Amino acid sequence: CNHFFAHAVVFPFSGSPFIFCGYRRNFPQPPPYPPPSIHPYLLFLSPCKAKMAAKVASAKTSLKKGPRVNTGSHTVPYLEFVRTLGDSKSKQAEDRFLTHEMVKLKTQLASPALDAMQATEGLLRMLYCEMLGHAADWGHISAVKAISSTDLTQKRIGYLCMSFCIKPDDELMMLGIAQILKDLGSSNTLEVNVALGACMRMLNAELVPCVITAVTGLIGHVSPSIRKKTITVLNAFSKMVPSTQAVAVKAARQGISDRDPAVMAAALNAIYDYAMASPEAFRDLVPALLNILKQVQQQKLGPEFVYHRVPAPWIQLRLLRLLAVLCAEAPTVSSTMSSALLETFRRASTGNNIGNAVIYETVKTTTACNPSSSLLTAATNAVSFFLARGDPNLKYLGLTALSSIVRIDLSCAVSHQAVVIRCLEDPDESIRRKTLDLMYRMTTMSNADKVVSHFLQYIPSTPDTFLKNELVQRIVDLATRFRKTPLWYVDTIDSLLHVAPSLVKEETVQETLKLIAEGLGENDEEDDAFRMAVVKKHVNLLLSGKTFSDEMLTVMVWVVGEYGFLCTDIPAKTLIDRLCDLVEYDFEDPRGKTVVLMALMKLCSQRAGQDRVLAGQMEALLQPLRTHQRVDVQQRAAEFSVLLHNPAILMQALPVDGCCEDIEVDKDLSFMNGLVQTALDEGHSPYDPMRRRELLSRSSAPDAPGIRLVHHNSSRGARASSNSPPPPRTGSPFPPDASMGYVPRAFPSMTPSPEPPEPELKLDVRSKRWGPNAAVAPVENPASEPQHDRSSSTGGPAPLPETTERQPTPPRPVHPGQQQLLGSAAGAFGPVVKSRPAPQPELTEKQKEMAALFGLPTGGEPPSISAQPSQPPRRSTTAAKQPAAAASSSSSSSTLGGYSSTTPAAAKPSGRGS
8 A cells, every 4th residue: 555655665464364364463553764865856757736735735734644544445433443352361351342333333233224334344243253153143134235235345244244154054044045146147247256156165065056156167168267156166066966066077178178277276176086086087188188288398388387497387287187196097198208308307397496396296197197207207306306416395396206116126226325324314304204114115135134123223213102102003004025045034023022112912912933943834943943043043142130021021021931941051940040039020911921830830840750859840830820820820720739749731731842732622621521411411401502591591580571370271271472482391491482582480399280271371461560559559350350461451461260180379469579589490490389378477576566566467367369460660759649559558668768668478389480
């Protein structure tokens, strides 16, 4: 903004940046520039002296007043609002200021005499309030009014506020869509551009179909800016609504051949997004893309697209990335690109950063296709140029580019090995990490030991645990793939267990022990020599007295225990004494102590029966371990102690060099057949399979379907429920169908006699609850009522039907615990035979005193069992309101702690069910 002409100073500060930036603070004040030393008369030379005199007079007046601040396109109150907001010292001060301003802003936006400038600034202040966490819903309608304004600035601010403040599912969004459709059909190019920009920010997947037709109609617009933005908007719509991708792809294909370079660049970006998902559908565009690349390199786009002597570099970068996607896994397409890529290498070698970016992208495109030898050589030369520079950024680019070349041809990296190794000493950590990644990719059979050595040296120097874990996994992978000799592999794993023991997986340790035990299996003499070298190494390490990790100690102890006998120059007593010392070692992993005990057992089995002093030493060592806090240590100590007294069994159980012997496992446990037959002859029950036990346990659960008594042989027929299975066959120990929900278990000794017919207890009752009404429920005599199922009206089971063989006992209240016990007994033993209750025993004087103390009955008729179910749980105060329940429970229940407690007589069904 140019200030008054007398100062001839342009202040770089104005109010424009604050329109779209809500978090910029400390609004700058222009410095008090001194008046220029040049005389005002020399500023303007005019043939008209009168005009010159007027200008000089005004200049003198302005010099006296001093420099004034230009407010730009905003008013002073708005600038004061921004300045005060930026000067807030705390969140509380900011909230107080915004709360006060929102009151004034609400009144201002509701005023009918509001001009365009005040409306625009009011929306901006409302946007500040929304961004700082203060809801301003009352101002959203003002944003809707602003988008219908003819003033372009006010329209843009309105669309901006709607995209930030109004959600897509808001009712006001319908008004916004209507205005967007109106602006899309406008003849004013600026209004159409504003509406297209609002489409991407305001609409979601549900609102896209409302405007997709209007947007599609703008593909052939006369304005290049509108065609470019239309392609961009359709690309955004295709990501939200996949069904619109066909229209977007058509527009992008049409935009590639557009005369305007901006439209063509927008189409390239859209096609790159589509090609990432399905490159096969766009491989027909490769000739057109190569033609565009050639025209760009020949500067056919015009001088305005040249940047630092590189023609249209960003269009070249997008073209190269798109070609890399399309030529992947397509050799026929790759063969047509060599000449164009070689020309790109030649023209992009300008020595500046943008040229280096084009070269790097060309190298990546070369490695993505099937390159020729000349093209691969050009890419290698470009990498050499990057690595030879001292700039860390170029060096990082060279390492990354060389990593992509190594994937195609390892021979291209041979000449750069020395440079790559020197990069491990670079002070930049990102370069060191990239170098490690490159060395891993450059590894071959000839340099595997050197690469692994460098990795092992780098692990202790880095504090990054994730990098250590990655290096450990890569070392294991390289040692497995490029295993020169078994001894080198074992030495590598031992080095890992020394520098990073906690990061080595247990599978890796087990594979190492397996290799020691089995060898390569190709030559027995070589395997024996390898095993002897491993044993000598680990024995020397174990006897050296150095400190090792638990994982390393475990490997050494296993090797000594399994193959210690091969080390003939060291007495076995020395090895046993060393292992005895390790028993007292405090392992971080408690399993280490069990490994030591097993190694001792193996060494002692080789000297079993030869040294009585050794047996006594072992007994003294094992005595405190029998009470160890870990069960597995106790088990090993107990087994060891027993085997010490049976040398023959010890030698048979732990033979020399027996870790690779195959062990035959008797899955049927045939050695127990004699014991099982003896038990069956003595009358014990046969083995019950687990599946039957699970079925029976589910059927006898407390919340299993409940109790129902029906006659199977009644003249009226069985009244069985839908979930009750048929009774089991007589004399069969297994149910007829074990796949059903509940199958009652029957035993030969409990088979009911054919007469008289007895009821069977069926489980079809819902879960019982405690309470006064659950303990005792009023029951009427079923004989006085017609025979029908009362369970639907009372919620209980049906009564027993009358029989001619035996008169049913009068109904008696049943305790919930007894009812559940009866259900469990019925589920376990099948049909239940009812019997009369035993007479109530005579109470002693002490029992009578206790009964009187707790309000229990001391005599009279014993309580009887009823098939009536219990009622839902209720407090005793509720039970008092039910006379029938209280009357029936007066002789058999009392209230303890607010709940009913019953003392029914023991009613035992006949048979083993009791």
